[in-house]
Amino acid sequence: MSQTTDSHADVPAPMAPHKDMKWIGKSVKRVEDPKLLRGLGRYIDDVVLPGMLHAAVLRSPHAHARIVSVDAERARRAPGVVAVLTGPEAAEQFGPLPDSGPAPDKHVWRVLAADKVHYVGEGVAVVVAENRYQAEDARTLIDVTYDVLEPVVDPIAAAEDTGNLVHEALGTNVAYERTFTFGDVAHDFADADLVVRDRLRWGRQTAHPLDTTAAIGDYDAGTGEMVVHTNSISMTWLAFGAAVALGIPSNKLDLRPYISGGSFGSKQFCWRSTVTAAMMSKITGRPVKYVEDRLDHQLNGDQHGSDRYYDVELALMRDGTFRSLKIDCVDDYGAYIQFGVGSHGNALAQVTGPYRITSTEYRVRAVLTNKTQQGAYRGFGADAGNWALERIVDKAAAELGLDPADIRRRNLIPPDAFPYHIPSGNMYDSGNYEPVLDHALQRFDYDGWRRKQEAMRAEGRKIGIGVVTANERSVYGATEFWFWFDDKDVPVKTTSTPEGVSMTVDTVGAVTVTLYSTPFWGNSSDTVAAMLAAEEFDVDPADVSVVHHGTKGGLPAAGPGGSRLTVMLAGAITGASKKIKDKLRRIAAHDMEVDEADLEWVDGGYQVRGAEDSRRSIGDLAMLAYLVKTALPDGEESGLAADFVYDHPHLTMPKPDRSDLGSFYPCVGHACHLVAVEVDEETGSVDILDYVAVHDSGTLVNPRSYDGQIVGGTAQGVGTALAEEMTYDAAGNPLVGTFWDYLIPTALDVPEVNFGHEETPSPITAHGIKGGGEAGRLMAPGALSAAIDDALRDHGVRVTELPATPERIVGWIQGHRG
Amino acid sequence: MKPPPFSYHRGRTVEHAAELLRELGPSARLLAGGQSLLPMLNLRLAEPAHLVDLGSAPGLDVIRRDGDMLVVGATARQAAVEHSSDVRALVPLLAEAVEHVAHPPIRHRGTVVGSIAHASAVAELPCAAVALNAQLTLLSADGVRTVGAEEFFTGAFTTSARADEIVAQVAFPVTGPGTGQAWSEFSLRRGNFPVAGAGASVTVADGEIVDVAIAICGVSDRPVRARAAEAALLGTRPGPEVVAAAAAASIADLAPRVDGDLAAHILPVVAAPVPAWGYRASVAKSQVRRAVTTALTRAGGVR
Numbered sequence A: 001m002s003q004t005t006d007s008h009a010d011v012p013a014p015m016a017p018h019k020d021m022k023w024i025g026k027s028v029k030r031v032e033d034p035k036l037l038r039g040l041g042r043y044i045d046d047v048v049l050p051g052m053l054h055a056a057v058l059r060s061p062h063a064h065a066r067i068v069s070v071d072a073e074r075a076r077r078a079p080g081v082v083a084v085l086t087g088p089e090a091a092e093q094f095g096p097l098p099d100s101g102p103a104p105d106k107h108v109w110r111v112l113a114a115d116k117v118h119y120v121g122e123g124v125a126v127v128v129a130e131n132r133y134q135a136e137d138a139r140t141l142i143d144v145t146y147d148v149l150e151p152v153v154d155p156i157a158a159a160e161d162t163g164n165l166v167h168e169a170l171g172t173n174v175a176y177e178r179t180f181t182f183g184d185v186a187h188d189f190a191d192a193d194l195v196v197r198d199r200l201r202w203g204r205q206t207a208h209p210l211d212t213t214a215a216i217g218d219y220d221a222g223t224g225e226m227v228v229h230t231n232s233i234s235m236t237w238l239a240f241g242a243a244v245a246l247g248i249p250s251n252k253l254d255l256r257p258y259i260s261g262g263s264f265g266s267k268q269f270c271w272r273s274t275v276t277a278a279m280m281s282k283i284t285g286r287p288v289k290y291v292e293d294r295l296d297h298q299l300n301g302d303q304h305g306s307d308r309y310y311d312v313e314l315a316l317m318r319d320g321t322f323r324s325l326k327i328d329c330v331d332d333y334g335a336y337i338q339f340g341v342g343s344h345g346n347a348l349a350q351v352t353g354p355y356r357i358t359s360t361e362y363r364v365r366a367v368l369t370n371k372t373q374q375g376a377y378r379g380f381g382a383d384a385g386n387w388a389l390e391r392i393v394d395k396a397a398a399e400l401g402l403d404p405a406d407i408r409r410r411n412l413i414p415p416d417a418f419p420y421h422i423p424s425g426n427m428y429d430s431g432n433y434e435p436v437l438d439h440a441l442q443r444f445d446y447d448g449w450r451r452k453q454e455a456m457r458a459e460g461r462k463i464g465i466g467v468v469t470a471n472e473r474s475v476y477g478a479t480e481f482w483f484w485f486d487d488k489d490v491p492v493k494t495t496s497t498p499e500g501v502s503m504t505v506d507t508v509g510a511v512t513v514t515l516y517s518t519p520f521w522g523n524s525s526d527t528v529a530a531m532l533a534a535e536e537f538d539v540d541p542a543d544v545s546v547v548h549h550g551t552k553g554g555l556p557a558a559g560p561g562g563s564r565l566t567v568m569l570a571g572a573i574t575g576a577s578k579k580i581k582d583k584l585r586r587i588a589a590h591d592m593e594v595d596e597a598d599l600e601w602v603d604g605g606y607q608v609r610g611a612e613d614s615r616r617s618i619g620d621l622a623m624l625a626y627l628v629k630t631a632l633p634d635g636e637e638s639g640l641a642a643d644f645v646y647d648h649p650h651l652t653m654p655k656p657d658r659s660d661l662g663s664f665y666p667c668v669g670h671a672c673h674l675v676a677v678e679v680d681e682e683t684g685s686v687d688i689l690d691y692v693a694v695h696d697s698g699t700l701v702n703p704r705s706y707d708g709q710i711v712g713g714t715a716q717g718v719g720t721a722l723a724e725e726m727t728y729d730a731a732g733n734p735l736v737g738t739f740w741d742y743l744i745p746t747a748l749d750v751p752e753v754n755f756g757h758e759e760t761p762s763p764i765t766a767h768g769i770k771g772g773g774e775a776g777r778l779m780a781p782g783a784l785s786a787a788i789d790d791a792l793r794d795h796g797v798r799v800t801e802l803p804a805t806p807e808r809i810v811g812w813i814q815g816h817r818g
Numbered sequence B: 001m002k003p004p005p006f007s008y009h010r011g012r013t014v015e016h017a018a019e020l021l022r023e024l025g026p027s028a029r030l031l032a033g034g035q036s037l038l039p040m041l042n043l044r045l046a047e048p049a050h051l052v053d054l055g056s057a058p059g060l061d062v063i064r065r066d067g068d069m070l071v072v073g074a075t076a077r078q079a080a081v082e083h084s085s086d087v088r089a090l091v092p093l094l095a096e097a098v099e100h101v102a103h104p105p106i107r108h109r110g111t112v113v114g115s116i117a118h119a120s121a122v123a124e125l126p127c128a129a130v131a132l133n134a135q136l137t138l139l140s141a142d143g144v145r146t147v148g149a150e151e152f153f154t155g156a157f158t159t160s161a162r163a164d165e166i167v168a169q170v171a172f173p174v175t176g177p178g179t180g181q182a183w184s185e186f187s188l189r190r191g192n193f194p195v196a197g198a199g200a201s202v203t204v205a206d207g208e209i210v211d212v213a214i215a216i217c218g219v220s221d222r223p224v225r226a227r228a229a230e231a232a233l234l235g236t237r238p239g240p241e242v243v244a245a246a247a248a249a250s251i252a253d254l255a256p257r258v259d260g261d262l263a264a265h266i267l268p269v270v271a272a273p274v275p276a277w278g279y280r281a282s283v284a285k286s287q288v289r290r291a292v293t294t295a296l297t298r299a300g301g302v303r
């Protein structure tokens, strides 16, 4: 009983994995690494421009206070200081930051607070000095008078409170609220044999790249050109937002991408760093560098993740068949809501996971509080969504006395049901889930581990095993930024998140790929581009030159995010390559005086079908294209260059009543994680004994770097499950500022991951690739939670709150005892 | 995260450093390995006007036996102590405790004496010093005096040393036959300061405990001797029940501390999400049991 519809006749049948490719699917060493390993990467903080100044930001010590006055006179006279800009001054000279929240005019977001501070760490003034030391010294000389207000801290209370508001103009602390009903939920619940309920808490965590966000603004007062060197993303098609904030024409702004030591989503826009450096350069007429230090980043970066309170209900039959799902979620967004409720779009894209569930109700309340606002952290809300779903599935298994692997198997969407539409409307392009589960169980030796577990438990050891089967949606579509609202309230219905590339083949046949908005963030963008180009032209990836273009004059591009990049680059590079290869074919046919149709591309050149000795290599043809106009067909331009802008592969429109959100995140991968843990009842520590991860993200491009994504994501998932938490006290003071207390697992705390791969190609993307950038973090929290439950089953412990810190675990054991 | 302005002074000898401290007054601070002091400066939790660097004073990095004592000089690095075969043979508790301090790069800069002088209530080395009844030599422009480790620690980050006194060396009694020592701790992440930890030194003769010293960290504003636990063990023929009872006794007479009170004992920050006292105490109890059990095994007392 699948939900396949034929309304998307444009979706071809899944293809078989193709094994005949030269580079795609081979483990290739990253082309970025030689420079990075030799310290030649040139990170943003390595960049020194002549006459460059340094900025430091004064931050609010209060969660909620009115700014009575800011007196910067002492700071202005301090040694080395060139300029100080206070929040009220900045509000007069510069516009608000680009904000895709529900009502940006009612929760105005500025680079510096203008009249009120909304969280500890919000910027109040910027000091620019000859060096960072002087800037930080002078910062302490700025006198700010605050009228301290009662902080809004607890989102549940804040949702009801209309007296104490984070933003008065909004009239409420609830920035967004809606209940979506997909399918006949009431009927399915009434029909079900039982309903399992859970109340869950997903704590606030933060992405923590080693390299914080940074920018150097370089304004040329003569031309009015503003160049910003930055390690945050700079989407070509949205850069105009920064231009508006800076008050300069959009075609005078050039955001130039730099490599960065990590993003994990946190560098999506980072308007604040860009605008801070740029506005101070505009004011001083000199280049200004602003590099967040760890405190800047933790308190005022864009890397805080979801902070959710869930009520979940699963309706199912006694044999374990799932019917319907209800989710009610309060999300504590902090003081602003820059990405709207996009992170719930991510959850809705795979709300029912890999399971057949016929209807779903989803209620979301986005609450504003006096905390740092959320940004994007690897998984962007689907991380929490997957965890909540897997938790309720485990609870159902426990209540029915079913093995957790069995209840999952029973509900997996069968392979012949794809393309499959889940209740929210999103389409899963392809999938074959059971082989992934079987592969993982076998790799883990599930039955063997279960026997071992019983033997070890008999010795008094608390051993537990956890299993999750979960999806990873990839390649987001633009509709998820507006389908929240009714049609009448949506001024512009964006339907594209395009990615463009430019390619050239030079006179001797060497290939260059130019990327836009696509910095290196550890996600191997250059290697991906080089491999894809190498596949098309039969060259070595190491010989492909990859160039990163700034936003100015750039093709539309949105860069990394939502696991889209490899798929989108594959589409764009395939498209641009085809243009060039078509031209090469025309030139070859003309030169060899044969019919184009008789030519085939073999090993880096065109040859007459069946006649290997009559061929022209790419080098021969490039020479003609550049140097011998007379050898070209009539009307053919000299040179070999092509642009290609690849649009989203499959985006359908939401229904007007939002009973169906359309297909917006269709390239859907799958994974099964299995883990065995031992819990120390006295200390509450969790030791990971064995870890297996089997993933299917369609056609594998570079297994080596894909495994890196899984390890990194799993490491972050371990932190999410066991240790990482951004805590606030009752007054809204952040209790965590540095790595001293924000406990990211180190190499010593992360298990050796035993990988397996399955490949079910996507029918809608070039080469059948799906995204895999959030792999690991979407699965590990559920798997570890389940394993802890299992280890502590004698105590009746269930993990309903993350992170499951040692102290919490001991508390749960004692609570259940007492 | 840049330090406030300060002036830098190099102590040519330990005596010269003591003179500088005297001259510069209370706004001067001694700099050893910098692994606690520099983060504090970068976070502006400390704003000394002067730093007096002890690093290049000659002869201070000694690790040597002096009669019944093993002497560790003020600039001996934690890594040097960790890798010293003398320390491992003569004061095994110190060797084991220092392995738990931070990570190798930090131990290559940080000093054993600096950690003791810093007097964090959750640090390994102050606790080991209390368990071992170490003797500290305090040197100032006025001369030299010696204090025992227990009198040295007076509270979180506070000691009985005056601001112008330098801990020139710390001497640890060497172990004899029949003595087993062990360090046990639990930290939230490998290399972190412990939630709680315990050091034990037990001497067994003819199957009976004839001498025992236990200290715990993480449950008070300073490392504390667990005298009730020691009393429960002394004179007994130890078995698991005795050890468990002693472990329970180790925390029984400690005064509970309100939430957050211990926060400041890790790093002198305003607030940190630290485990509550009840949890710390139960962890301490388990670490006492583990340390004593291991020490007894090493002493040949439990088979």
Ligand SMILES: Cc1cc2nc3c(=O)[nH]c(=O)nc-3n(C[C@H](O)[C@H](O)[C@H](O)COP(=O)(O)OP(=O)(O)OC[C@H]3O[C@@H](n4cnc5c(N)ncnc54)[C@H](O)[C@@H]3O)c2cc1C
Pocket (backbone or CB within 6 Å): B029, B030, B031, B032, B033, B034, B035, B036, B037, B038, B039, B074, B100, B101, B102, B103, B106, B109, B110, B111, B112, B113, B114, B115, B117, B118, B122, B123, B124, B125, B165, B166, B167, B168, B191, B192, B193, B194
């Ligand atoms: C990431 C990280 C993790 C760490 N983890 C741990 C851990 O797990 N356990 C642990 O115990 N420590 C840990 N530390 C702290 C480390 O052990 C420090 O090295 C130690 O606490 C201080 O020694 P130091 O030589 O670096 O002293 P400094 O930082 O130079 O000085 C610390 C303080 O002691 C004073 N001082 C130093 N020497 C003397 C002296 N001879 N006489 C009088 N006063 C003196 C200084 O004036 C200063 O106030 C960690 C540090 C870091 C950076």
